[in-house]
Amino acid sequence: MEQGVFFEATQAEPLEVNGQTRAERRDQQVQRILEAAQACFIRSGFQGASMQQICTECGMSPGALYRYFPSKEAIVAAICEADRQDDLTCFGVFRDATSAVDGLVAGAMAHITHTHKKGSAALFAEMRSESNRNDTIRNTVDGHKQEIAQLIAPLVQRAIDRGEIDPPIEIQTLLAVLMSVGEGIAINDLPARGIPLEQIETALRAMLAGMLRPTKEGAGESA
Amino acid sequence: MEQGVFFEATQAEPLEVNGQTRAERRDQQVQRILEAAQACFIRSGFQGASMQQICTECGMSPGALYRYFPSKEAIVAAICEADRQDDLTCFGVFRDATSAVDGLVAGAMAHITHTHKKGSAALFAEMRSESNRNDTIRNTVDGHKQEIAQLIAPLVQRAIDRGEIDPPIEIQTLLAVLMSVGEGIAINDLPARGIPLEQIETALRAMLAGMLRPTKEGAGESA
DNA sequence: GAAATGAGAGCGAACATTCGCTCGTCAGGG
């Protein structure tokens, strides 16, 4: 009790079992559960999927599964967090964008493509609706949005500073609308509905170009 | 058995009870259940809300409730259908729009305002995610979208015919993107997040004007 | 080097609870 030093020396050492560390093995199992859970959640929703379904999907018993996650809620939270991190990588393109329009279009297209390929549009919709009642998920979703908004903000601010926004719109509004647009398109998984990516890009570019590089005739007229 | 004629003569007659028809009373009860169910669904989601919660909310016993709806599923379907009809009224403004941009902006703003006032953004999100696994709801949602798309289509088609769309975009793509944008903004309930309606309108108008009335400089450049 | 130790991993029956739903009962108006 008084001297845990000896324990640390032996226990903290990464013990190898069958060629892989205990921690590695554990991470691997956690990953297995998360993948199974994601499949179940996409299929049946957070509330609709049962622990039994997840257990069957990953070939584990309930008892084993509960060694890795303390509750179903924790699995949901982990899935959301992972998806958030996964999404965020799409928006690295913002950093080296030359213009606001180019950057936003590139970011949106990256996100659309990613969501489509991963087949996680349904998961996205699930997260969005669950965030209306689950505080943990709400925080995750809101935090995610804020991170992305902070990536977009400089681009938009630059456009504003250059006077490229003709009808004056507050940056907060601009960011909120832009993110909502992106969310709407991502959640609908347009590529899955047969809409070609290039055409989505063309339409997006036209929309954003109109807003961020307006000309006197094209925009700025009153309602 | 052989002669149901006499039954019809007496039963089809609208009997009065306490000053209201039996059918009226029934409709009233159905409405009471639907309102209670909507409140519960917004609070806990379709799957999360229990029949007991709904019963408590509308002050009915399970037995009584099941006289009006054969299942929970039927209540969910009825809520979705009602919400769909309710939404659709917003888009009447499309009919007498003078320009594509004006019409679309007016329609979107009507929808945003309606959704916000009714507080049904959460219900909308719920429907969207549930439509990914429930066929009945999927049909309702898809049908709803198609009805709206058919209202928008003439406006967009007119703009195309007049050559107002510079980079050529197929009308199917255009419709899909426009509806996704509207969905994204409606589902986020921006007014509830402190974004003023007028600013949303300005931003929307700038976006749509850029796409539907592009100028050579503003849009149409390659990626 | 064989036996004992102990901790982590996994199993699956069983837990209390809650679910959607049914049914026997009964009040009250026509």
Add this chain to the structure above:
DNA sequence: CCCTGACGAGCGAATGTTCGCTCTCATTTC
């Protein structure tokens, strides 16, 4: 006296979670 509407206890099934058990091994002890 019948019929409609309402009640609410209760059904079986399913839920998320627990717990006692076995097994596997690396470590320690003899």
